[in-house]
Amino acid sequence: MPEDELARSSHSNPGKSLVNGIKTNPASNSPKSSFSVPMGPPVYVDLAYIPNHCSGKNTDPEFFKRVRASYYVVSGNDAANGEPSRAVLDALLEGKSQWGENLQVTLIPTHDTEVTREWYQQTHEKQQELNIMVLASSSTVVMQDESFPACKIEF
Numbered sequence: 001m002p003e004d005e006l007a008r009s010s011h012s013n014p015g016k017s018l019v020n021g022i023k024t025n026p027a028s029n030s031p032k033s034s035f036s037v038p039m040g041p042p043v044y045v046d047l048a049y050i051p052n053h054c055s056g057k058n059t060d061p062e063f064f065k066r067v068r069a070s071y072y073v074v075s076g077n078d079a080a081n082g083e084p085s086r087a088v089l090d091a092l093l094e095g096k097s098q099w100g101e102n103l104q105v106t107l108i109p110t111h112d113t114e115v116t117r118e119w120y121q122q123t124h125e126k127q128q129e130l131n132i133m134v135l136a137s138s139s140t141v142v143m144q145d146e147s148f149p150a151c152k153i154e155f
Contacts, residue, residue, distance in 0.1 A: 040066075042065065042066050042067070042068045042099075043066060043067055043068065044068050044069075045067065045068070045069045045070075046069065046070050046071065047069060047070070047071045047072075047073065048067050048069035048071070048072050048073070049072075049073045049075065050063075050072055050073060050074050050075070050084075050088060051063070054074045054075065054076035054084035054085055054088050054089070056085035056087045056088050059085075059088045059091060060087075060088075060091050061091040061094040061095040061098075062095070063091065063095065064091055064092050064094070064095025064096055065095040065098055065099075068099060068103070069105065070103070070104065070105065070106065071105075071106045071107075071108055072092065072105065072106075072107050072108065073108045073110065074089075074107060074108065074109045074110065074116065075110045075111070076111070076113070076115075077110070077111035077113060084109070084113060084115050084116060085115070086115050086118075086119055089115070089116070089119045089123075090119070090123075092105075092107070092132070093123060093126055093127070093130060093132070096130045096132060097130060102130070102131045103131065104131050104133065105130070105131060105132045105133070106132075106133045106134075106135060107132060107133070107134045107135065108135050109134070109135070109136075112136075116134075120134050
């Protein structure tokens with residue numbers, strides 16, 4: 001759509017605007033509700049990276065209800081920005097509890113953070129009930145002058 005048409009469409013329909021061709025309601029401040037995504041069946045994948053370094057900005061229980069993975073990677077390591085977010089880790093529990101099937105899920109944190117340690121300890125019983133395993137790896141990869149934790153994933 002040309003820019004002048006886009007401008008006319010948002011002026012002719014006050015209260016609604018177009019974002020990437022999708023009508024949105026600017027009265028809603030929540031980024032989660034700004035896009036109308038049609039409901040559909042869940043998607044099953046082997047490996048899913050939790051978006052935005054496991055920040056609560058874009059990920060909620062709906063993500064875990066719709067994206068069902070054998071392995072979820074949690075890469076957040078920035079407490080000042082809420083990464084990883086306790087709310088997102090709790091959303092995994094909430095979303096997984098609604099799957100209706102008890103498939104094994106493995107959570108792979110790429111960093112050892114206080115948030116993930118506390119969440120693991122406080123929700124361990126619920127994790128077991130939902131068949132969620134959290135990998136804790138003491139393996140380290142050394143490349144040139146750097147060393148970092150590593151996990152081996154087998155499919």
